[in-house]
Amino acid sequence: MNTPPLYRQLANHYLDAIRSGTLKTGERLPSIRLMMEKHAVSLSTAVQVCRELEDYGVLEARPRSGNYIRQPDSAPKPAPALAPALDTSLYAGIHEQVCAVLKASQHSTIKVNFASAYCAPELYPLKTLQDNMIKTMRSDAYLLGAAGSTCGNGALRNILARRALASKTHLAPERIVITNGATEAINLALRAVTRPGDTVAVESPTFYGLLQILESLNLRVLEVPASAHTGLNLAALQLLLQGPERIKALIVVPNLQNPLGSIMPDANKARLVKLCAEHNTVLIEDDTYGDLVDSEQPLSTLKHWDRTDNVIYCASLNKTLAPGMRLGWISAGKWHDRVEMLKHTQSRGCEVLSQLAVSEFMRTPSYERYLRRLRKTLTVQREQMSTAISRYFPIGTSVTHPQGGTLLWVELPRRHSSMVFFQEALKVGIQISPGDIFSNANRFDHFVRIGCGAPYSPRIDEALQTLGRILKNQG
Amino acid sequence: MNTPPLYRQLANHYLDAIRSGTLKTGERLPSIRLMMEKHAVSLSTAVQVCRELEDYGVLEARPRSGNYIRQPDSAPKPAPALAPALDTSLYAGIHEQVCAVLKASQHSTIKVNFASAYCAPELYPLKTLQDNMIKTMRSDAYLLGAAGSTCGNGALRNILARRALASKTHLAPERIVITNGATEAINLALRAVTRPGDTVAVESPTFYGLLQILESLNLRVLEVPASAHTGLNLAALQLLLQGPERIKALIVVPNLQNPLGSIMPDANKARLVKLCAEHNTVLIEDDTYGDLVDSEQPLSTLKHWDRTDNVIYCASLNKTLAPGMRLGWISAGKWHDRVEMLKHTQSRGCEVLSQLAVSEFMRTPSYERYLRRLRKTLTVQREQMSTAISRYFPIGTSVTHPQGGTLLWVELPRRHSSMVFFQEALKVGIQISPGDIFSNANRFDHFVRIGCGAPYSPRIDEALQTLGRILKNQG
Ligand SMILES: Cc1ncc(COP(=O)(O)O)c(C=O)c1O
Ligand SMILES: Cc1ncc(COP(=O)(O)O)c(C=O)c1O
Numbered sequence: 001m002n003t004p005p006l007y008r009q010l011a012n013h014y015l016d017a018i019r020s021g022t023l024k025t026g027e028r029l030p031s032i033r034l035m036m037e038k039h040a041v042s043l044s045t046a047v048q049v050c051r052e053l054e055d056y057g058v059l060e061a062r063p064r065s066g067n068y069i070r071q072p073d074s075a076p077k078p079a080p081a082l083a084p085a086l087d088t089s090l091y092a093g094i095h096e097q098v099c100a101v102l103k104a105s106q107h108s109t110i111k112v113n114f115a116s117a118y119c120a121p122e123l124y125p126l127k128t129l130q131d132n133m134i135k136t137m138r139s140d141a142y143l144l145g146a147a148g149s150t151c152g153n154g155a156l157r158n159i160l161a162r163r164a165l166a167s168k169t170h171l172a173p174e175r176i177v178i179t180n181g182a183t184e185a186i187n188l189a190l191r192a193v194t195r196p197g198d199t200v201a202v203e204s205p206t207f208y209g210l211l212q213i214l215e216s217l218n219l220r221v222l223e224v225p226a227s228a229h230t231g232l233n234l235a236a237l238q239l240l241l242q243g244p245e246r247i248k249a250l251i252v253v254p255n256l257q258n259p260l261g262s263i264m265p266d267a268n269k270a271r272l273v274k275l276c277a278e279h280n281t282v283l284i285e286d287d288t289y290g291d292l293v294d295s296e297q298p299l300s301t302l303k304h305w306d307r308t309d310n311v312i313y314c315a316s317l318n319k320t321l322a323p324g325m326r327l328g329w330i331s332a333g334k335w336h337d338r339v340e341m342l343k344h345t346q347s348r349g350c351e352v353l354s355q356l357a358v359s360e361f362m363r364t365p366s367y368e369r370y371l372r373r374l375r376k377t378l379t380v381q382r383e384q385m386s387t388a389i390s391r392y393f394p395i396g397t398s399v400t401h402p403q404g405g406t407l408l409w410v411e412l413p414r415r416h417s418s419m420v421f422f423q424e425a426l427k428v429g430i431q432i433s434p435g436d437i438f439s440n441a442n443r444f445d446h447f448v449r450i451g452c453g454a455p456y457s458p459r460i461d462e463a464l465q466t467l468g469r470i471l472k473n474q475g
Numbered sequence: 476m477n478t479p480p481l482y483r484q485l486a487n488h489y490l491d492a493i494r495s496g497t498l499k500t501g502e503r504l505p506s507i508r509l510m511m512e513k514h515a516v517s518l519s520t521a522v523q524v525c526r527e528l529e530d531y532g533v534l535e536a537r538p539r540s541g542n543y544i545r546q547p548d549s550a551p552k553p554a555p556a557l558a559p560a561l562d563t564s565l566y567a568g569i570h571e572q573v574c575a576v577l578k579a580s581q582h583s584t585i586k587v588n589f590a591s592a593y594c595a596p597e598l599y600p601l602k603t604l605q606d607n608m609i610k611t612m613r614s615d616a617y618l619l620g621a622a623g624s625t626c627g628n629g630a631l632r633n634i635l636a637r638r639a640l641a642s643k644t645h646l647a648p649e650r651i652v653i654t655n656g657a658t659e660a661i662n663l664a665l666r667a668v669t670r671p672g673d674t675v676a677v678e679s680p681t682f683y684g685l686l687q688i689l690e691s692l693n694l695r696v697l698e699v700p701a702s703a704h705t706g707l708n709l710a711a712l713q714l715l716l717q718g719p720e721r722i723k724a725l726i727v728v729p730n731l732q733n734p735l736g737s738i739m740p741d742a743n744k745a746r747l748v749k750l751c752a753e754h755n756t757v758l759i760e761d762d763t764y765g766d767l768v769d770s771e772q773p774l775s776t777l778k779h780w781d782r783t784d785n786v787i788y789c790a791s792l793n794k795t796l797a798p799g800m801r802l803g804w805i806s807a808g809k810w811h812d813r814v815e816m817l818k819h820t821q822s823r824g825c826e827v828l829s830q831l832a833v834s835e836f837m838r839t840p841s842y843e844r845y846l847r848r849l850r851k852t853l854t855v856q857r858e859q860m861s862t863a864i865s866r867y868f869p870i871g872t873s874v875t876h877p878q879g880g881t882l883l884w885v886e887l888p889r890r891h892s893s894m895v896f897f898q899e900a901l902k903v904g905i906q907i908s909p910g911d912i913f914s915n916a917n918r919f920d921h922f923v924r925i926g927c928g929a930p931y932s933p934r935i936d937e938a939l940q941t942l943g944r945i946l947k948n949q950g
Pocket of ligand 2: 657761790
């Protein structure tokens with residue numbers, strides 16, 4: 001008989017302790033460091049032990065606190081099937097659960113929306129955009145008469161490349177492609193480097209839109225644990241990379257991850273880039289929120305640490321400047337030519353005038369001033385929301401304190417189901433994002449994501465009180 | 476020993492006659508009708524005989540003339556491989572030949588461009604679009620501050636539905652999705668109803684962009700012969716539908732096919748729709764050019780004949796109104812929900828202000844007046860170009876006479892290679908579309924597509940003379 005590997009032996013040891021009651025629900029598991037010392041095992045073995053216990057559903061990672069013993073779930077939800085049957089007209093879902101949530105929201109009257117990652121419209125520089133659009137229309141309307149280039153407007157690409165330098169990121173303007181948002185950028189990145197059936201890793205929890213994209217491209221999803229503190233768990237990633245499943249690509253949001261709000265420390269960024277290069281796993285960087293980081297000095301990107309042209313950089317103006325314009329971009333390095341061709345076959349070059357209008361604004365110092373003001377406003381809004389949640393939600397609720405952006409990731413006491421919470425809130429016209437949709441596993445059922453994009457107001461305060469009441473009524 | 480099927484026996488009979496010299500190169504094959512009578516075979520057998528001979532490369536279909544015996548080609552080009560290797564950074568191609576042609580053009584200085592299907596910019600109503608854009612920006616700039624809906628602007632969808640009624644086509648506004656051009660619409664249609672590896676049929680010749688889309692989605696392509704006169708060959712289609720290969724979808728441009736300029740007669744449209752429904756093959760209608768048909772009364776669409784909701788309708792404003800806006804739309808009937816989700820995961824809703832601005836224009840009678848004027852202008856341009864081509868190109872050249880649009884499909888004497896012609900023309904700054912890229916087979920090597928979007932001028936006349944000289948120098 002084969003001896004099981006060391007990590008499995010240790011995991012069994014802990015499972016026995018839990019079953020026998022030696023380790024009780026709510027108790028804390030030894031930290032990774034302690035486990036390494038106590039059992040004289042390597043880091044990777046200790047991490048794998050935790051993953052194994054998580055897979056058994058008996059472990060719960062609490063941000064910045066540690067791993068706790070929990071009651072195993074009833075059967076974990078299976079990941080959505082690959083290539084689901086297409087034969088009936090009734091089949092609609094790309095990721096059925098996300099669709100169900102989005103559709104339910106569409107069919108309800110929403111009075112207060114906490115499910116959005118956008119800022120409130122009035123926080124965007126609408127007057128300036130309007131002036132620039134009108135100016136552009138006056139001078140360049142002739143551009144409507146011809147198709148723009150597949151890669152997008154040259155002026156905009158130059159400005160994006162120049163701005164990237166502030167975060168020490170070198171993007172050649174001629175290797176940037178303007179896209180319909182980060183959404184299209186990520187689609188193109190994945191289409192360039194994967195084929196249907198390949199495995200792609202994401203952070204867990206992750207933005208549900210990424211799970212939808214992956215399912216729609218018939219890609220298999222592997223989730224890598226991430227923490228609100230430092231983002232992606234590199235030890236866990238390393239284990240997966242060494243595992244049997246070939247990971248073609250990894251999508252990471254290094255700065256202000258959605259929903260965690262985490263920021264990867266520079267050392268982690270550097271190590272992540274190196275790890276992926278070593279394992280020939282393409283690293284797709286989603287920098288949708290970088291400009292919202294609450295710091296005078298822009299943080300580094302993953303692309304900055306890239307020595308082997310193995311990072312594809314994707315970003316967007318939809319959260320920071322103009323949601324209605326749908327402008328994003330991709331810098332795909334050595335895959336640039338293929339991305340350009342895929343962009344051509346998928347949608348051709350983007351609408352031209354909005355590209356020119358935002359260039360006009362972005363080339364001026366008032367753009368940086370605008371961003372600084374926006375970041376300050378958001379910081380205030382996050383703090384007000386966070387304070388109110390702590391006040392109104394049940395004892396045992398914990399809230400992240402991200403260093404920027406619009407999102408709070410709220411952990412409710414474990415007895416709460418975010419899907420039930422979502423449904424109850426919807427009934428009274430309040431929309432939230434249930435934690436469940438941020439993973440294909442069953443990990444975040446007692447989490448909710450709350451957007452802080454709107455200025456604090458009595459209406460919002462009242463809505464948060466209502467949410468608190470709903471939770472308290474649930475027991 | 477098995478007797479070969481009847482069509483194969485007959486094909487062998489003709490092959491023998493060709494080999495023995497009884498039927499000589501340049502001689503005309505009996506018409507389908509004659510063949511049916513002579514050999515007492517069914518229509519489908521007769522058509523299959525012709526296909527078989529075409530596959531052997533000994534038959535040449537000349538528009539509106541018949542089938543002629545030709546010298547067999549050297550080995551026919553294989554269709555581009557499915558799912559090509561992605562491992563090296565050097566791989567870029569989506570349809571390598573099309574890419575090669577597009578790239579060669581990008582890297583040359585183009586003085587006269589006959590490769591475009593667009594109208595010259597000055598033919599589009601730029602002043603009106605400008606006025607409407609400025610007006611929209613004045614009144615609705617707040618729309619830049621929020622993401623538009625995935626399906627697009629309601630006003631525009633209403634107008635598109637209302638206009639469709641003129642061609643007796645019922646599209647429910649709430650089942651229309653605004654897209655980034657017909658390109659994205661067709662991508663979404665294919666992604667909704669096929670999976671990688673499925674077979675999709677197209678007309679032959681067909682717009683090379685469709686071949687690129689199909690390759691990029693890892694779909695197998697089956698080409699169905701089409702004629703400049705009546706478009707898709709229904710007998711050939713029927714045979715293929717009865718054949719062993721399951722055809723998941725068929726893309727057809729019923730009105731002003733690119734490059735043939737053909738218009739399917741109503742009876743053919745009705746039969747095509749019925750055929751596809753019977754064989755459970757989804758019919759994707761590409762109506763990019765419908766509004767350019769030179770007729771006071773809009774022609775019917777395939778969707779008009781659709782009784783079973785088996786036709787997905789795709790269209791675009793990029794050729795008829797504003798290439799720079801990139802607006803198209805899709806009405807996917809029973810697949811609407813899935814298309815909506817795919818649109819959401821692929822690029823989300825389109826830029827909002829251009830949708831409003833074109834709605835403003837399209838709701839007025841001046842839009843119809845503009846289209847009428849445009850059609851008249853194009854008719855003149857096509858005639859001038861066609862006359863010049865007949866004058867300057869070698870004897871034996873034949874040119875289509877489409878009932879609208881910007882495209883002429885020019886058949887050169889068989890000794891000419893369109894790829895060589897393309898390269899030679901490029902050297903002197905003239906861009907044409909070589910026939911070769913309109914098919915994965917080796918069928919159209921001595922064809923070129925010539926765009927007539929620009930007003931006739933001495934510069935154009937001179938360029939056509941130059942093209943004629945190049946051809947005559949080739950022998
Ligand atoms: C992490 C992340 N990536 C991508 C997107 C989509 O970006 P865009 O709106 O630019 O397509 C979002 C939007 O919520 C996001 O949170
Ligand atoms: C037949 C056909 N379909 C689709 C397209 C692409 O249309 P759009 O520019 O709206 O994406 C073209 C453009 O040349 C075309 O000729």
